[in-house]
Amino acid sequence: MKRSAIIAAAALGALVAAGCGSSSSTTGGGSASGTTKACVASIGLEAPITGPVAPLGQEQLHFAQLAMITDNLANKTRITLVQGDTQLNPAMATTVTQQFTSNNKIVAVVGPAGSQEVEAVGPLMDRAGLAFISGSATNASLTTGKYPTFFRSVSKDSVQGPQDANYIVNTLHPKALMIVDDQEAYSTGLVSAMVPIFSAAGIKVDHESVSQKTTDFSSLVAKVTPDTTVVVLPWQVAANAQQFGKDLAQEHKKAVIFGTDGLFSPGTFTISGSYVSSFGPDITAIPADSAIAAAAKAKYGTFGTFGPPVYAATHVVDEAIASVCKSGQTPSRANVLAAIKNTNEVTSILGQPIKFDSHGDVVNGKFFLFKIDSSGKYVLVPA
Amino acid sequence: MAFFFQELVNGLTTGALYALVALGFTMVYGVLKLLNFAHGDLYMIGSYVGFFVIQWFGGPNKLTIAVPLLLVIMFVLAALLVGGLGVAMERFAYRPLRDAPRIAPLITAIGVSFFLENSALLLFGAQYRVYNTSEFISLSSGIQIGSVTIDSVQILVLVLAALLTVGLRLLVNRTTLGKQMRAVAADREAAEMLGINVNFTIAATFFIGGALAGVAGVMGGLLFNQVTPTIGFIAGLKAFTAAVVGGIGSIPGAVLGGLLLGVAESFITGYISSTYTNLLVFLLLIAVMLVRPSGLLGRAQLQKV
Numbered sequence: 001m002k003r004s005a006i007i008a009a010a011a012l013g014a015l016v017a018a019g020c021g022s023s024s025s026t027t028g029g030g031s032a033s034g035t036t037k038a039c040v041a042s043i044g045l046e047a048p049i050t051g052p053v054a055p056l057g058q059e060q061l062h063f064a065q066l067a068m069i070t071d072n073l074a075n076k077t078r079i080t081l082v083q084g085d086t087q088l089n090p091a092m093a094t095t096v097t098q099q100f101t102s103n104n105k106i107v108a109v110v111g112p113a114g115s116q117e118v119e120a121v122g123p124l125m126d127r128a129g130l131a132f133i134s135g136s137a138t139n140a141s142l143t144t145g146k147y148p149t150f151f152r153s154v155s156k157d158s159v160q161g162p163q164d165a166n167y168i169v170n171t172l173h174p175k176a177l178m179i180v181d182d183q184e185a186y187s188t189g190l191v192s193a194m195v196p197i198f199s200a201a202g203i204k205v206d207h208e209s210v211s212q213k214t215t216d217f218s219s220l221v222a223k224v225t226p227d228t229t230v231v232v233l234p235w236q237v238a239a240n241a242q243q244f245g246k247d248l249a250q251e252h253k254k255a256v257i258f259g260t261d262g263l264f265s266p267g268t269f270t271i272s273g274s275y276v277s278s279f280g281p282d283i284t285a286i287p288a289d290s291a292i293a294a295a296a297k298a299k300y301g302t303f304g305t306f307g308p309p310v311y312a313a314t315h316v317v318d319e320a321i322a323s324v325c326k327s328g329q330t331p332s333r334a335n336v337l338a339a340i341k342n343t344n345e346v347t348s349i350l351g352q353p354i355k356f357d358s359h360g361d362v363v364n365g366k367f368f369l370f371k372i373d374s375s376g377k378y379v380l381v382p383a
Numbered sequence: 384m385a386f387f388f389q390e391l392v393n394g395l396t397t398g399a400l401y402a403l404v405a406l407g408f409t410m411v412y413g414v415l416k417l418l419n420f421a422h423g424d425l426y427m428i429g430s431y432v433g434f435f436v437i438q439w440f441g442g443p444n445k446l447t448i449a450v451p452l453l454l455v456i457m458f459v460l461a462a463l464l465v466g467g468l469g470v471a472m473e474r475f476a477y478r479p480l481r482d483a484p485r486i487a488p489l490i491t492a493i494g495v496s497f498f499l500e501n502s503a504l505l506l507f508g509a510q511y512r513v514y515n516t517s518e519f520i521s522l523s524s525g526i527q528i529g530s531v532t533i534d535s536v537q538i539l540v541l542v543l544a545a546l547l548t549v550g551l552r553l554l555v556n557r558t559t560l561g562k563q564m565r566a567v568a569a570d571r572e573a574a575e576m577l578g579i580n581v582n583f584t585i586a587a588t589f590f591i592g593g594a595l596a597g598v599a600g601v602m603g604g605l606l607f608n609q610v611t612p613t614i615g616f617i618a619g620l621k622a623f624t625a626a627v628v629g630g631i632g633s634i635p636g637a638v639l640g641g642l643l644l645g646v647a648e649s650f651i652t653g654y655i656s657s658t659y660t661n662l663l664v665f666l667l668l669i670a671v672m673l674v675r676p677s678g679l680l681g682r683a684q685l686q687k688v
Contacts, residue, residue, distance in 0.1 A: 052509070055510070087509060180657070208657040215608075215614070216397055222389045239608075251532050
């Protein structure tokens with residue numbers, strides 16, 4: 001009797017010990033991977049998915065989705081993307097932002113695309129403590145400290161403007177040029193950065209201004225004199241620049257168009273001989289990006305330079321969320337914002353490191369210059 | 384001097400477009416005393432019709448028919464479809480409010496404008512649709528006089544606008560329908576008592592006005608290449624301005640107003656700066672209104688007391 005009781009007790013004890021061992025291995029397993037529960041969060045994406053620059057917005061959306069899928073697999077996270085269509089319109093961007101800020105599941109935002117949109121939504125994001133990273137808003141005034149939760153994965157117009165202006169002065173040597181703004185913050189900011197450099201070089205500058213809704217440029221084109229060999233268009237609507245180029249040809253004007261990053265649209269702006277600067281490189285020429293480029297091309301077709309910076313921005317947010325989860329915390333707006341501020345990627349899809357300064361700018365950011373050949377292809381030229 | 388003539392050509396071309404849209408605007412006002420704020424959106428629909436006709440026949444790079452035939456189909460189809468849309472607008476949105484206070488059809492017109500714009504947005508999307516005119520009408524075709532260039536599309540717009548204006552004048556002054564339109568414009572009730580079918584006359588007015596706007600829309604697409612759901616707003620605003628400057632209700636006034644507006648825009652852009660174009664053009668509108676409140680060719684309305 002005594003012997004049976006001991007065996008039963010031992011068996012019971014063994015069963016209890018086995019049960020305790022199982023529990024600790026789950027926990028242990030959990031501890032070993034860094035997450036005791038799934039890392040779940042939502043990111044908002046503000047992009048001009050429809051509207052006048054829909055091709056660019058679609059590209060941004062695709063690359064954001066690609067980054068999210070890739071990072072979820074790599075980090076074993078469950079991050080979801082919530083889309084918000086802004087049509088590059090500040091009023092619509094404000095509506096989308098209000099929706100995002102009132103959605104507590106959204107811990108950070110990628111976008112918006114346009115500088116004028118950032119100006120509209122910056123205060124809302126700040127009030128909500130929501131970090132937002134733009135892959136294309138380049139106006140220099142955005143990072144003067146007025147939007148503490150704003151970051152960008154690209155360089156700014158105070159780099160683009162002088163870089164482009166110096167190229168025009170030193171390489172194209174115009175005696176006279178026309179520069180036309182489109183009455184938006186992005187455009188007027190670039191004009192302010194470029195005109196002093198042209199004037200200091202002794203170039204005669206005709207500064208004009210048209211609304212983004214303008215479609216008739218014939219009268220403006222008629223003002224292009226034989227001395228005017230360059231027309232600078234710091235615009236955001238590539239279709240308008242294409243029409244301007246056609247009007248130049250129709251009125252037999254020889255001036256070359258020099259566009260800024262807003263015109264980078266290989267399917268839409270194809271005027272041969274034109275120049276276009278861009279905040280993003282051609283990632284198909286970066287060996288380390290071959291897998292991403294191939295995946296993007298296979299899934300979404302051809303792309304330009306608006307997608308990769310949004311991929312970079314989304315990746316920054318994904319990594320911030322993953323690092324928060326790894327530290328045992330639940331992602332929130334506050335801890336994700338803090339993690340983004342500490343971003344220090346040695347390399348990125350853009351072929352350069354990503355680290356933010358105290359105002360949200362990428363440290364050591366730069367721009368790239370392309371020239372359009374006779375087949376409409378954008379060819380990288382030394383800046 | 385060449386610069387002056389180039390800007391004149393550019394201004395007259397744009398002005399001709401404004402005039403065609405203004406004609407429909409002023410005709411409807413003349414007959415119904417209604418400011419049809421949805422009229423600019425008829426221009427937008429006309430532009431889309433032209434775009435889809437090009438796509439139907441293979442697209443700008445691979446047309447399956449000759450260009451002259453394509454243009455005829457574009458203009459005729461735009462005129463018929465948009466004219467029909469104008470009739471539908473009148474029948475369902477304005478006729479029930481014919482005897483309502485003046486504010487009611489005005490508000491309805493704004494509502495119809497939003498309806499058309501957003502319907503186009505829903506059906507066609509917000510992305511730019513491009514005619515790519517230069518793919519099927521060569522940029523180098525046209526006339527060159529010294530350094531002044533008048534391309535084929537500009538010639539087409541000017542000639543067609545002139546023909547349509549003359550045709551409209553003949554219709555209004557020499558035909559029975561035109562007489563009926565003038566009678567209804569003068570006194571609708573009296574016209575009805577005289578046995579004129581007022582509903583038919585008003586519907587015909589909307590058809591003609593819509594047709595003109597549709598044709599102007601195709602011209603706009605050929606000239607400016609781009610079509611979006613929002614182009615109607617600017618076109619409508621310019622047409623309204625042209626009609627008012629010329630004298631609302633006056634057909635010659637609408638033409639004069641449109642041409643003046645186009646030329647003013649062109650010369651201000653050319654000789655002053657594009658920055659001030661809209662500012663100075665609308666200052667001009669205010670100035671004309673202050674000096675001649677009924678417009679350049681309008682007549683002061685007599686009110687019996």
